[in-house]
Amino acid sequence: MEKLSGVKREEKMRVSDEGLKRENEMEKGQCSSQEQPSLQRNAGGWKTMPYIIGNETCEKLASMSLIANITVFLRSKYNLDGLYLVNVVSIWFGTCNFAPLAGAFVSDSYFGKFWTLLLGSFSSFLGMGILTLAAGIKHLRPPPCNERTGDCTKAQPWQLGILFFALGLLAVGAGGIRPCNIAFGVDQFDVTTSQGRRELESFYDWYYLSFTIALFVAFTVVVYIQTNVSWVIGLAIPTGFLAISILVFLAGAHIYNYVKPQGSVYTDLVKVVVAAYRKRRFSVGSLGQYSLYDPISDDESETPMTRLPHTERYLCLDKAAVIIDASELNSQGKSRCGWKLCSVQQVEGLKRLLGIFPVWFSGITCFIVMDQQNTFGILQAMQLNRKITPKLEIPAGLMGVTSMLALSVWITFYEQLLIPVSRIMANKEVRISLRQKMRTGIVMSILCMLVAGVTEHKRREVALRYRSFVAPMSLAWLLPQFILSGLTEAFSAIAVMEFLNKKLPQSMRTVAGSIFFLSISSASYLSSVIVNIVHHATKKNDGSAWLGGHDLNRNKLDYYYYIIAALGVVNFIYFTAFASRDLPSGSSVGDEEAEEVQ
Structure with missing residues (x-):
C-alpha cells in the first residue's frame, strides 16, 4: 500500500526500517566530512x-x-x-x-x-x-x-x-x-x-x-x-x-538539528552515463591501454571491505572512469570535472543498479496481483453481504486488514518459531533463501488470482440467480484471496526489498527504498494499462465488456483474474530461467554470504 499495495502497510514498515538503518550508516560517514555541519549540542536529541x-x-x-x-x-x-x-x-x-x-x-x-x-x-x-x-x-x-x-x-x-x-x-x-x-x-x-x-x-x-x-x-x-x-x-x-x-x-522547529542538503546520489549516476557517452568513440577493446580513475575516498565510512571491486559487466560504462588525458586530473590527482571523469566506485555503483533489474522486474508482476485487491477486491466486497447484524455492516475498505494480518502472522511465525527451531535442530541459523522466497511469492500470486477468479464466478452466479445487485453470500468468501495477497507480499515483496539492500553498495542504500517504491508505482501503472487493454479487447458491439460499468454482475471479472494468473505463470518461467541467477540459493546465513562473495 510505500501503499503501503498502492501502499502496503506492513511492508512499508519493513522498508522504512531498512531505510532507517541505511540512513544511519550514511550519517556516520557524513559526520566526518568537513562540509557536513556537526550536531549542535543544544539541538536535536530525544527532546x-x-x-x-x-x-x-x-x-x-x-x-x-x-x-x-x-x-x-x-x-x-x-x-x-x-x-x-x-x-x-x-x-x-x-x-x-x-x-x-x-x-x-x-x-x-x-x-x-x-x-x-x-x-x-x-x-x-x-x-x-x-x-x-x-x-x-x-x-x-x-x-x-x-x-x-x-x-x-x-x-x-x-x-x-x-x-x-x-x-x-x-x-x-x-x-x-x-x-x-x-x-x-x-x-x-x-x-x-x-x-x-x-x-x-x-x-x-x-x-x-x-x-x-x-x-x-x-x-x-x-x-x-x-x-x-x-x-x-x-x-x-x-x-x-x-x-x-x-x-x-x-x-519543535527551534530545537531541531538541521542537516544541510549534500547533493543526491542520483546525480552521480547521471554523471557516469554522461561521461561514458562523451567517450563513446573509444572502443571497449582499447580500454586496457588506459588507467582507471579509482581514488581513495576522503569519506571515513569507506573501507577496503566496502569498496567495490572492478567487474567485467557493462564494460561500456568503464569509459566514464578511463583517464584519456592527464589534463583530466588536477594537481592533487582528483578529477577536474565529474561530468567528464568518474571514479570506478561511481561506475560500479551504476553497474550494481543495472544488475538488480531482472529480479526487480519479476517482483512487479507480484505487486500487480496485490494491486487488484485494492480495487477489484474492494468492489467485490461492496457486492457481497457485509452485514453482521441488521444495523451493523462491515466496511468494504476493512478487507485490506486481512492481507496485513496474514503478512504479520506469517512473519511472526517465521521469525519467532521456525527460525529458532531450525537453529536448535541444525545448530546454525537456517532461513528461507531469497530465491525460495521469490519463487514462493510468485506461486502465491498465481494462487491468489485463481482463487479470486473462482470466488468471483461463484459470487456473480449467485447474484444473477437471485437477481440481486448484492450477492446473498458472506463477505468471508473473499478472505482466501486477501490472505493469499498478504502472503504474496510476505514472500516476494520482502524478498525484493532485502535483495535491493544487499545488492546495492553502502553509498547507494538510500536508493534501495526509492527503487522499491518505484516497483510498486510501476505495478499500479501497468495494472491500469492491462485493465484498459482487456476492456477494449473484449468490448462487443452492444457496449458490454469483461470490465466496466457500475455492476460487477454484468462483467467477467473472473476471466480478467485468470489473465493476471497467466501473467504470473509467465513470470514464474521468466524468474526460474533468467532472474533467479542473480539471487543466492543458500538456506543458511553463511551460505548466502558465500554466494554473494563469489
Missing part, C-alpha cells in the same frame, strides 16, 4: 521526538484512512464505474509511490528534509481539505445513484477536475513526506556517541509503535465512520489530524 513522532502519527492516521477507503469513496460519492475507478485509483497509487523519488532528490539537493517535510504536509492538508469540502458540498459532486433503477449520473468535468486536483496535492504530499519523515528523525541523534545510538534504537521502537496505533485507528475507527456514519466527518477527522501534525511539527 525533539514528541514533535517528530507526533507529526508522523497524525500524518499516517490521515493518509492511511484515505488509502484504505479511496475505492469506496470514489464509487459512492463520484459514481465512477468499475473501469474508470480502477484507472483513477491505480494511477493515483502509482503516482503516490513514484513521487518519493522526486521528493528525495529535491530534499537531498535543494530544500533539505525539514522544508520538504513541511511543504509535503501542507500539500496533503490542502488535498484532504478539498476532499472534505467535496464530501460536504453537494454541488461539488454528482447526485447519488438511484438505488431502485441503478442509474447513476456521471460527474461533470469540473467536478472531476477538483477531485483530481485534490488527489494531486495528496500525491505531492506523499512525495515530500515519505522519503524524509524517518530520515529527519535520524538526523536528530549523534550516532558517534553510545548515548546517541541508544536513543536512536528507542526512536525506532516508539516510531513503529505510533505507526501501528495510527494504522489501527485509521483502518477501524476512521474507515467505519466514513462508511457507516458520514463521509464529511470521516474525512474531516484526518484533515484535522493533518493540521495538528503541521502545528506539532512547527512547534
